[in-house]
Amino acid sequence: MERRYMPVVIFLAAITVGIIIMVVISVVQNKPLYQKYKYGIVLDAGSSHTSVFIYEWPAEKENNTGMVQQKHTCNVKGKGISSYSANPQGAGASLQECMNEAKQKIPAHRHPETPVYLGATVLDSVALSLKSYPFSYQGARIISGQEEGAFGWITVNYLSENLRKPTGTLGALDLGGASTQITFVPQQKIESSDNSIDFRLYGNNYHLYTHSFLCYGKDQALKLSMGKKLESTLKTDPIELRDPCFHPGYKVPRTVPDVFNTPCTKELKLANENFLHVGLGNWSQCQQSIRKVFNTSICSYSKCSFNGVFQPSVYGDFGAFSAFFFVMDFLNLTSDSLATTKEKLAAYCSTPWEKIVGNHPKIDQKYLSEYCFSATYILTLLEDGYKFTSNNWKDIRFIKKIGDSDAGWTLGYMLNLTNMIPAEAPDMPLMPYGGYVTFMFFFALLILVLLLLVYLYFHRSTRTAQKDII
Ligand SMILES: Nc1ncnc2c1ncn2[C@@H]1O[C@H](COP(=O)(O)OP(=O)(O)O)[C@@H](O)[C@H]1O
Ligand SMILES: [Ca+2]
Numbered sequence: 001m002e003r004r005y006m007p008v009v010i011f012l013a014a015i016t017v018g019i020i021i022m023v024v025i026s027v028v029q030n031k032p033l034y035q036k037y038k039y040g041i042v043l044d045a046g047s048s049h050t051s052v053f054i055y056e057w058p059a060e061k062e063n064n065t066g067m068v069q070q071k072h073t074c075n076v077k078g079k080g081i082s083s084y085s086a087n088p089q090g091a092g093a094s095l096q097e098c099m100n101e102a103k104q105k106i107p108a109h110r111h112p113e114t115p116v117y118l119g120a121t122v123l124d125s126v127a128l129s130l131k132s133y134p135f136s137y138q139g140a141r142i143i144s145g146q147e148e149g150a151f152g153w154i155t156v157n158y159l160s161e162n163l164r165k166p167t168g169t170l171g172a173l174d175l176g177g178a179s180t181q182i183t184f185v186p187q188q189k190i191e192s193s194d195n196s197i198d199f200r201l202y203g204n205n206y207h208l209y210t211h212s213f214l215c216y217g218k219d220q221a222l223k224l225s226m227g228k229k230l231e232s233t234l235k236t237d238p239i240e241l242r243d244p245c246f247h248p249g250y251k252v253p254r255t256v257p258d259v260f261n262t263p264c265t266k267e268l269k270l271a272n273e274n275f276l277h278v279g280l281g282n283w284s285q286c287q288q289s290i291r292k293v294f295n296t297s298i299c300s301y302s303k304c305s306f307n308g309v310f311q312p313s314v315y316g317d318f319g320a321f322s323a324f325f326f327v328m329d330f331l332n333l334t335s336d337s338l339a340t341t342k343e344k345l346a347a348y349c350s351t352p353w354e355k356i357v358g359n360h361p362k363i364d365q366k367y368l369s370e371y372c373f374s375a376t377y378i379l380t381l382l383e384d385g386y387k388f389t390s391n392n393w394k395d396i397r398f399i400k401k402i403g404d405s406d407a408g409w410t411l412g413y414m415l416n417l418t419n420m421i422p423a424e425a426p427d428m429p430l431m432p433y434g435g436y437v438t439f440m441f442f443f444a445l446l447i448l449v450l451l452l453l454v455y456l457y458f459h460r461s462t463r464t465a466q467k468d469i470i
Pocket of ligand 2: 047175322
């Protein structure tokens with residue numbers, strides 16, 4: 001090749017090298033920092049259990065939706081710290097095993113900056129105990145039923161990454177032992193201010209309906225229902241409480257205080273305190289008896305759920321979690337139509353108790369004996385209480401987790417307290433890192449091809465010129 005073209009070639013080579021260096025630097029420069037993680041701990045002191053949830057998230061992405069995930073959960077042995085009111089010291093000690101697990105799961109250098117939140121019922125001794133761990137204890141709060149409902153809604157929508165969109169959110173249905181919550185974005189106007197809560201998240205406004213029914217968790221509802229039966233039968237039949245919500249052949253001695261030892265039922269004084277709880281296994285009579293704990297005759301609004309509480313028509317898809325899931329999943333009723341659910345439940349409830357025990361030898365008989373009641377209660381709460389119908393029954397998804405994280409109020413609670421859900425949408429990078437690398441690679445390749453074409457053009461025109469001369 002002509003010496004006179006050498007400068008061009010050197011120039012092209014220099015540009016090529018320059019471009020490659022530029023691409024490599026910009027790719028390396030924008031590589032996300034290695035995944036530094038941050039952690040948070042939330043204790044859910046429920047009415048029947050206490051759970052410790054450990055959450056983790058990539059440090060530099062904490063403001064993006066969907067990034068916080070549940071890393072570990074630990075159920076405190078026994079009935080949970082709410083049951084230690086008589087022995088507060090025991091409550092703190094009962095957390096030891098789970099809190100030590102948390103120390104193992106979270107890298108030691110992160111301990112001092114890891115917040116610990118305690119939600120729901122609280123005992124001072126628990127606060128003392130939590131302060132003794134190397135984490136950053138952020139205090140305990142009794143969260144209101146409204147907050148419990150709203151944080152459950154935030155959790156399921158954060159995990160489903162719905163909070164980036166102004167519409168298409170999931171309603172939240174939480175069933176505990178003591179209380180139950182319903183939270184969703186309604187189509188109609190919210191007529192009572194107590195039931196309205198507003199959020200501005202990622203630049204979207206959400207106007208939520210929420211209500212928490214204390215005493216309508218499944219354990220308290222059982223006491224309400226048995227209390228009503230006792231009032232009407234024990235005066236005439238002081239020995240036996242014949243209960244259609246329990247299996248035929250089920251026969252357990254109980255005492256009247258067993259049923260009335262709760263603020264949810266008014267005291268009932270009977271001469272005879274002992275009675276036999278006898279199962280009949282009649283599903284339709286069971287449903288009739290459960291309907292009696294819902295008062296649907298009073299309503300001073302355009303529409304109500306029950307007990308005079310305003311509720312707009314349910315709308316959209318719902319995630320039903322906690323005991324909604326435990327019960328319906330155990331009975332394999334999570335994906336049936338309403339009609340089929342009722343048929344299956346009628347058959348299950350009429351199954352003799354010894355057959356039920358034989359089929360589930362490992363299940364705690366306290367839980368096992370109550371599934372017929374609990375499932376019938378769930379059906380009555382959703383259909384007669386919240387007014388779900390056979391048409392929108394399929395819109396209810398019974399869920400335990402979304403991804404690796406449990407559906408429940410604790411994640412929403414932590415996200416709120418750590419301000420990890422910004423009111424305005426954080427700036428998103430033009431493209432994800434992977435797309436950026438691909439773009440830079442093809443950009444460099446294009447430049448190289450262009451340079452090659454220029455070189456070949458010069459080379460060819462040189463050859464043509466030489467031929468003309470010859
Ligand atoms: N594996 C299970 N099977 C059946 N019921 C369960 C299971 N685990 C928990 N539950 C029940 O689910 C409910 C959980 O409620 P919890 O969150 O402790 O109460 P609350 O939310 O009212 O404080 C309780 O009624 C408990 O008995
Ligand atoms: Ca709960």
